[in-house]
Amino acid sequence: MRYPQGGGLTAERRAFREHIRMQAAELFALGHDNAAIAKQLRVSVRSVQRWHQAWEHGGTPALESKGQASRPKLSEALFEVLEQELAKGPVAHGWPDQTWTLARIKTLIGRRFHKTMTLSAIAQMLHRHGFSHQVPARRAIERDEEAVTGWVKETWPQVETPWRRSGPGSASKTKPASR
Template sequence: MPVRSPSSRRSWTAAITRAPKRRSRSGPGPDRRLPPISDERRQFREGIRMTAAERFALGEPSSVIAKELRVSVRSVQWWRRAWDKGGPRALRSAGPASPSRLSEAPFAALEAEPARGPVAHGWPVTDLHDLSDTLSRRPAGP
């Protein structure tokens, strides 16, 4: 096995320590947006924050709250800072990020479309018969 001189060893370790570190990106970048959340999901998340606020008032540690609410400790710490500054009001949801792009009339029309059935949307009746026949032959199970 070849013996390395101390100078070659030093240059190798120096190259490792000088290597640029990769930065991790937390969350979506400007080119990767998260889909909007539903009103029900927003209310659910607000409920979790309000439960955490009640426990902040009792003086419980963030790690205990995070474990029992099944969220990250970092989130609980962020909520606690907001709660310290503005109380439970600071943990309330600000509502949707943007208003709906559809008014009530077009939204109602879209909701009614599935009730019209597949034939109204261009599916031939024979295809539907074939599909139901195929599904009826499918083995039962998960």
Template sequence: MRYAQGGGLTAERRQFRERIRFEAGERFARGERNAVIAKELRVSERSVERWRRAWREGGRAALASAGPPKLPKLSDDRFAELEQELARGPAEHGWEDQRWTLARIRALILWRFDLDVSPAAVWRLLHRHGWSWQSPARRAMERDEHAVELWKKDVWPRAE
């Protein structure tokens, strides 16, 4: 992974970098050379050249941050709707078994929101909202959850 957050910069880090570009813009206006600006701001000369070109074409506004590179395609409200659909289970949506896969969630997003996203985008969306990959344990149909809980409570402590 490129960044600790799983992708992109934090808002604070984007602001920090924007301040450096604005400082460079002030120095461009004073006529300072790229090499001097790069050395004092501790950035590459190539970045300073790119910023100077943007500054010439669009002024100070061209040095402003463009914001996060990828905004989520589903808003928090729409993701809440997606979670409700996921809670209903795959069988409710026409699949034979009870496994959600990225391909199935992608299809659900396409059907429900008319939005075509890649499997990687589905994974990023789920991960961003705290979902994780899970492999369900196979359990017998005859399993009695109440009896298991009683056993854990009464028998297991004595076995230790």
């Protein structure tokens, strides 16, 4: 299962799972068997056994949701500061061009907030806040369209391997002729 928000469940999904645990608590109070509860709620017997043990020690409150598994590394206030820093551009932070990369953002977070994050966590955080991968709106001024067209027509076909063989092949991975 892929989780949104870079880990953990959505609030709706947490509430749904808590509702199932509360149904199980009602059935525990009525004295139902763990296997019967698991079948009725369509969950594993092991989960019901864990819930039952928690219910016996702490009652129904022990089955309530504890909230998100982890908090984000950057709070909303820190993310606003990060947004302001990103708006200044990479050149203002010492990079030679105006391209933000995940590695550069990771370095900026480390310098500014003294926190470390993985590149994927940074990408998920940015996506959560509405950022997306962007392609430059304009082509470089130095771009030579004739050279690009010539390279695509002449050089690329020689570099690219053909998708299909000209002769018959084999689906066998063990047959040397199929490679």
